[in-house]
Amino acid sequence: MTDRSCTSERSRYHRAVPADVARQVRPAVTPHGLRTRAALLEAGRAVAEEHGLAGISVNAVVAAAGVAKGTFYVHFADRDAFIAALRASFAERVGAAIAAATEHHEAGARRLLAGIDAYLDACLDQRALKALLREAGTGADGADNTFARAVEPNLRAMGWRDAHASARLVVALVAEAAVIELETGRRDPTTRRALRRFVQRD
Amino acid sequence: MTDRSCTSERSRYHRAVPADVARQVRPAVTPHGLRTRAALLEAGRAVAEEHGLAGISVNAVVAAAGVAKGTFYVHFADRDAFIAALRASFAERVGAAIAAATEHHEAGARRLLAGIDAYLDACLDQRALKALLREAGTGADGADNTFARAVEPNLRAMGWRDAHASARLVVALVAEAAVIELETGRRDPTTRRALRRFVQRD
DNA sequence: TGTACATCAGTGAACGCGCGTTCACTGATGTAC
DNA sequence: TGTACATCAGTGAACGCGCGTTCACTGATGTAC
Numbered sequence: 001m002t003d004r005s006c007t008s009e010r011s012r013y014h015r016a017v018p019a020d021v022a023r024q025v026r027p028a029v030t031p032h033g034l035r036t037r038a039a040l041l042e043a044g045r046a047v048a049e050e051h052g053l054a055g056i057s058v059n060a061v062v063a064a065a066g067v068a069k070g071t072f073y074v075h076f077a078d079r080d081a082f083i084a085a086l087r088a089s090f091a092e093r094v095g096a097a098i099a100a101a102t103e104h105h106e107a108g109a110r111r112l113l114a115g116i117d118a119y120l121d122a123c124l125d126q127r128a129l130k131a132l133l134r135e136a137g138t139g140a141d142g143a144d145n146t147f148a149r150a151v152e153p154n155l156r157a158m159g160w161r162d163a164h165a166s167a168r169l170v171v172a173l174v175a176e177a178a179v180i181e182l183e184t185g186r187r188d189p190t191t192r193r194a195l196r197r198f199v200q201r202d
Numbered sequence: 203m204t205d206r207s208c209t210s211e212r213s214r215y216h217r218a219v220p221a222d223v224a225r226q227v228r229p230a231v232t233p234h235g236l237r238t239r240a241a242l243l244e245a246g247r248a249v250a251e252e253h254g255l256a257g258i259s260v261n262a263v264v265a266a267a268g269v270a271k272g273t274f275y276v277h278f279a280d281r282d283a284f285i286a287a288l289r290a291s292f293a294e295r296v297g298a299a300i301a302a303a304t305e306h307h308e309a310g311a312r313r314l315l316a317g318i319d320a321y322l323d324a325c326l327d328q329r330a331l332k333a334l335l336r337e338a339g340t341g342a343d344g345a346d347n348t349f350a351r352a353v354e355p356n357l358r359a360m361g362w363r364d365a366h367a368s369a370r371l372v373v374a375l376v377a378e379a380a381v382i383e384l385e386t387g388r389r390d391p392t393t394r395r396a397l398r399r400f401v402q403r404d
Numbered sequence: 405t406g407t408a409c410a411t412c413a414g415t416g417a418a419c420g421c422g423c424g425t426t427c428a429c430t431g432a433t434g435t436a437c
Numbered sequence: 438t439g440t441a442c443a444t445c446a447g448t449g450a451a452c453g454c455g456c457g458t459t460c461a462c463t464g465a466t467g468t469a470c
Contacts, residue, residue, distance in 0.1 A: 023425090026445090028445085028446075029445075030433080030445065030446075032432090032433090032445095032446075033445070033446055033447095036446075036447080054256075057422080057423065057424085058423075058424060058425085059422075059423070059424090067447075067448085068447060068448040068449055069424090069425090069448080069449065069450095070425095070426085070427085070447065070448050070449065070450095071446075071447050071448070072424095072425095073424090073425070073426080074445090074446060074447065074448095075446090078424075078425075079423095079424065079425090161396075161399075162392050162393075162395060162396040162399075164392075165382075165390070165392045165393045165395075165396040166396040166399075166400075168378065168382065168393075169375055169378055169379065169393070169396055169397060169400060171378075172374050172375060172377070172378030173371055173374060173375055173400075175374070176370065176371055176373075176374030177371065180367075180370065188367070190364050190366075190367045191364075191367045191370075191371070193364060193367075194363075194364040194367040194368040194371055195371060197363075197364075197368070197403075198368075198371060198375075198400055201399075201403060225458095228412090230412085230413075231412075232412065232413075232466080234412090234413075234465090234466095235412070235413055235414095238413075238414080259455080259456065259457085260456075260457060260458085261455075261456070261457090269414075269415085270414060270415040270416055271415080271416070271417095271457090271458085272414065272415050272416065272417095272458095272459085272460085273413075273414050273415070274457095274458095275457090275458070275459080276412090276413060276414065276415095277413090280457075280458075281456095281457065281458090406470105407469100407470090408468100408469090408470095409467105409468085409469085410466105410467085410468080410469100411465100411466085411467080411468095412464105412465085412466080412467095413463105413464090413465080413466100414462105414463080414464080414465095415460105415461105415462080415463075415464095416460105416461105416462100417459105417460100417461105418458105418459085418460095419457105419458085419459075419460105420456105420457100420458095421455105421456085421457095422454105422455100422456085423453105423454085423455085423456090424452105424453100424454095425451105425452085425453095426450105426451085426452075426453105427448105427449105427450100427451090427452105428448105428449105428450105429447105429448080429449100430446105430447080430448075431445105431446090431447080431448095432444100432445085432446080432447095433443105433444085433445080433446100434442105434443085434444080434445095435441105435442085435443080435444095436440100436441085436442085436443100437439105437440090437441090
């Protein structure tokens with residue numbers, strides 16, 4: 001087991017660069033440059049899918065993308081920045097799917113359930129998410145905070161007490177359901193039904 | 203590399219070490235040896251508490267325990283075995299706390315709630331757990347499977363449908379609550395109340 | 405009692421390896437005249 | 438049209454470093470006689 005799962009938070013290797021001046025990357029502007037950047041992110045997804053978040057080494061990513069190691073640093077300041085970009089890309093995709101599924105509903109149970117379903121479906125489309133879900137964290141950082149904030153008004157509209165605390169628990173519930181489904185790679189109606197019962201409370 | 207079984211022949215107390223069989227560790231038997239092993243695990247907890255699961259390097263552990271690097275391999279076959287022992291130690295402690303809190307209840311809501319409270323309290327006692335909780339995993343492996351199995355009969359006794367799927371979701375719910383409490387280091391009555399509402403379903 | 409030896413635990417230098425990161429350089433593309 | 442130059446992206450060898458692991462050795466303790 002190479003347990004680099006949490007390494008995105010720390011740099012295991014000390015940097016010669018002075019800590020106060022972070023290396024800067026000038027964003028790609030040419031179509032070719034943009035394509036290379038996208039290829040690196042896509043490679044990151046593929047690697048994460050196969051080897052988990054801990055498997056996302058610069059070596060593995062550039063090998064999967066078919067570019068030189070140096071190219072990685074043309075597009076990303078360092079490994080952490082790459083991981084962050086990956087996360088952002090995931091959150092964006094899933095967020096868009098949720099937005100599309102919920103925009104026609106008022107805050108409340110229907111909107112919440114529609115959002116949950118969209119979330120689960122989006123996760124199934126992005127198997128690599130599994131690795132990220134595990135440590136998405138529901139704390140101050142991480143995309144789940146966004147989700148919790150989106151869930152809260154629905155609970156409020158549904159007349160729940162402790163909507164804030166409950167929202168975070170709901171997100172955990174949904175994330176777990178996503179993990180369960182990702183294990184088999186298909187929808188799990190039983191889990192979804194059980195999940196629905198938790199949030200509907202009859 | 204040279205053949206290991208040959209080189210170890212030179213040792214007066216030779217061990218049969220076939221190349222294809224995993225290195226074995228003979229468990230410590232003397233009080234001193236047992237104390238050293240316990241010190242390594244305790245050091246692992248301390249390191250995990252401060253740097254997360256990924257921070258548990260052999261170097262960090264032996265430094266925290268104040269022993270030589272080689273000593274680590276006297277007591278554990280490799281890093282993975284150490285992590286597994288850490289997990290087992292956690293699961294054992296928490297499991298014991300839950301057992302003590304639930305043994306006087308029949309299966310059902312009261313037993314479930316008592317177990318949940320005991321779990322949360324035990325987690326607060328073991329801040330290092332935070333790192334492990336994040337990746338305890340609720341899949342085939344990991345201690346959470348045990349918890350899910352313990353939860354299930356209670357749900358069944360409470361007349362729930364989909365008790366199996368629901369049990370896993372309940373475990374995720376409780377784990378998230380534990381993480382929330384670990385963030386501040388104290389009980390969070392609001393979260394516990396919200397949690398209780400999820401599992402009681404009024 | 406002393407002595408020889410077996411057993412157990414601990415030591416730390418040394419190893420090979422993969423990691424993240426750097427940097428001097430090359431090539432491709434666009435623009436000016 | 439050709440030529441000179443600027444800009445952008447890509448390259449890959451090389452670096453230092455921390456990692457997990459090994460192994461020949463030392464020291465402490467127990468036991469036999």
